Amino acid sequence: MSERRGADLALLLLGGFEAMVEEVVAELERRGHPGVRAAHEFALRAIDDGADSAAELGRRLEVSKQAAAKTIAALEQLGYVAREDDPADARRKRLRVTDRGHEMTAIGQALFDEVRERWARQIGRAELDELQAQLGRLLTTPSSRRRP
């Protein structure tokens, strides 16, 4: 079974992420939101959370502003975000999450929570809380620094 090797742990972490995302994306599609990618969800959340320009979104997601612009283009295409001229700064386009966008993030959030809930039932709520807390501890404390 699990061999307690570092490489196995890495694969388990990746597998866990993929399992969650795969399920959420599939269910989103079933509920009227086809074409959504995992990255879209998180980006839309960031926009809703105040990242109202491409450059700012890039900073939040720690990707280049060009990559952020591509994501925004996709979100706009899907009708999740609107780009409007900024009256105060002619360079900027102000990003606004549409109603449909809000609907999608709400569903997505709920779906992620559902998966988590199922996992909690499967291995025990306390155990999953503990797992998540330990992971959080590992990723916030020491080295493991992201791009400066």
Add this chain to the structure above:
Amino acid sequence: MSERRGADLALLLLGGFEAMVEEVVAELERRGHPGVRAAHEFALRAIDDGADSAAELGRRLEVSKQAAAKTIAALEQLGYVAREDDPADARRKRLRVTDRGHEMTAIGQALFDEVRERWARQIGRAELDELQAQLGRLLTTPSSRRRP
């Protein structure tokens, strides 16, 4: 701090994987193995483990044989794998992990174990073992099925 939301859990899982891989790849480069990608490590391990043809490697990694062939080409380029004619089957090219390849996987394995060891010191060995076991349980039991 950790909000115990499903989406947060997903990001933690991904973050954990990326943190491990990033560190291992960086250290591999420092130890004389530049240009190695995470996928290379796992692929090389699979080859060493008996996947001695492109098609077979594709099956093991659950990707198309074309994708596997690309990975093999990269590994050959880097000197980690050699392709030789199969005397018993003129269609096949037998894959063989070179000495340098074995060196790389050994170092990589050790580096993954080192990261895991550091994590174990950080949150406690029993706790990390538990985390890994729970994750394994989540990903092997119920739905979460991979491509058939």
Add this chain to the structure above:
DNA sequence: GACGGTTCGACAACCAGGTTGTCGAACACG
């Protein structure tokens, strides 16, 4: 008020790692 540096968004080229589809050659077998 003009100037220099910074920021914004756009565009192009590129890369990695996948995909599908097609192909010819080699093999396996009834």
Add this chain to the structure above:
DNA sequence: CGTGTTCGACAACCTGGTTGTCGAACCGTC
């Protein structure tokens, strides 16, 4: 011997990133 399968190769394409360059707009300073 023919038929079906498997192997590796090749081409075209997608996704999600990257870097570099650009003009336009903004801001601070002299």
